[in-house]
Amino acid sequence: MIHQLLPRTVVAVEAFTDRAGETVFPGEADLVANAVEGRRREFITARRCAREALQQFGYPPAPIRPGSHREPLWPPGVVGSITHCAGYRAAAVGLAKDVAALGIDAEPHGPLPDGVLDSVTAIGDAGLLTELARRDPTTHWDRLLFSAKESIYKAWYPLTHRWLGFEDASLMIDPAAATFSGRLHVSGTRHDGGFDLKELHGRYVVAEGLVLTAVTVPD
Numbered sequence: 001m002i003h004q005l006l007p008r009t010v011v012a013v014e015a016f017t018d019r020a021g022e023t024v025f026p027g028e029a030d031l032v033a034n035a036v037e038g039r040r041r042e043f044i045t046a047r048r049c050a051r052e053a054l055q056q057f058g059y060p061p062a063p064i065r066p067g068s069h070r071e072p073l074w075p076p077g078v079v080g081s082i083t084h085c086a087g088y089r090a091a092a093v094g095l096a097k098d099v100a101a102l103g104i105d106a107e108p109h110g111p112l113p114d115g116v117l118d119s120v121t122a123i124g125d126a127g128l129l130t131e132l133a134r135r136d137p138t139t140h141w142d143r144l145l146f147s148a149k150e151s152i153y154k155a156w157y158p159l160t161h162r163w164l165g166f167e168d169a170s171l172m173i174d175p176a177a178a179t180f181s182g183r184l185h186v187s188g189t190r191h192d193g194g195f196d197l198k199e200l201h202g203r204y205v206v207a208e209g210l211v212l213t214a215v216t217v218p219d
């Protein structure tokens, strides 16, 4: 499902179940040595998805280590993103010559837990959610906003190496096009010398009980 949200130059691999008995890939065991079973399962499956995607670009299977802020460290010249939630795991990978950054996120399609919404909205977001709910009360727009912002962060971080809070980006959602954009309230200077980030753009789909979002930074 997630591939439909991404450019053709990006390879995405997803899984809806884990493989019984699959063991952690050599070189990654320490990363989940103390993890609960659910975390081990999502980690193992999502990392396998990532390796399958990388193999389509000719990269042989290798450990994917995290950086200092948990971001996956891809081979030089590669960008990518990983997500997992109950019943879904995915990875998306592309070449840096084609895309500057990717962020993907999956969430169960249900309302955010009580009390969460206030801590994930920025200026204008509450009004947007009210208007969207008036037009389409069957979609959990609060969850979509949350997922879109997590995708924004996953694309933002590798380019800036900086924190981005939920209050630092106001969202626009276009339900007709199933797209969204996040307008940043902080400066988005990139360490790779590319254009400063001012707005990030993404696409979404709500299907199979899931909200999936993906952000692509083209250059």
Ligand SMILES: CC(C)(COP(=O)(O)OP(=O)(O)OC[C@H]1O[C@@H](n2cnc3c(N)ncnc32)[C@H](O)[C@@H]1OP(=O)(O)O)[C@@H](O)C(=O)NCCC(=O)NCCS
Pocket: 042, 043, 046, 066, 069, 070, 071, 072, 081, 082, 083, 084, 085, 104, 105, 106, 149, 150, 151, 152, 153, 154, 155, 157, 158, 164, 165, 166, 167, 168, 169, 182
């Ligand atoms: C990092 C974060 C986005 C992960 O989202 P999540 O819904 O908890 O979990 P998901 O399963 O969708 O994604 C987890 C994956 O994100 C990736 N990730 C974690 N930190 C990352 C970072 N700094 N940069 C890029 N990717 C990162 C990892 O691959 C991780 O999986 P792994 O640990 O198995 O490798 C979230 O925990 C977080 O810290 N959010 C606050 C920042 C934010 O979203 N700001 C909004 C700005 S508008």
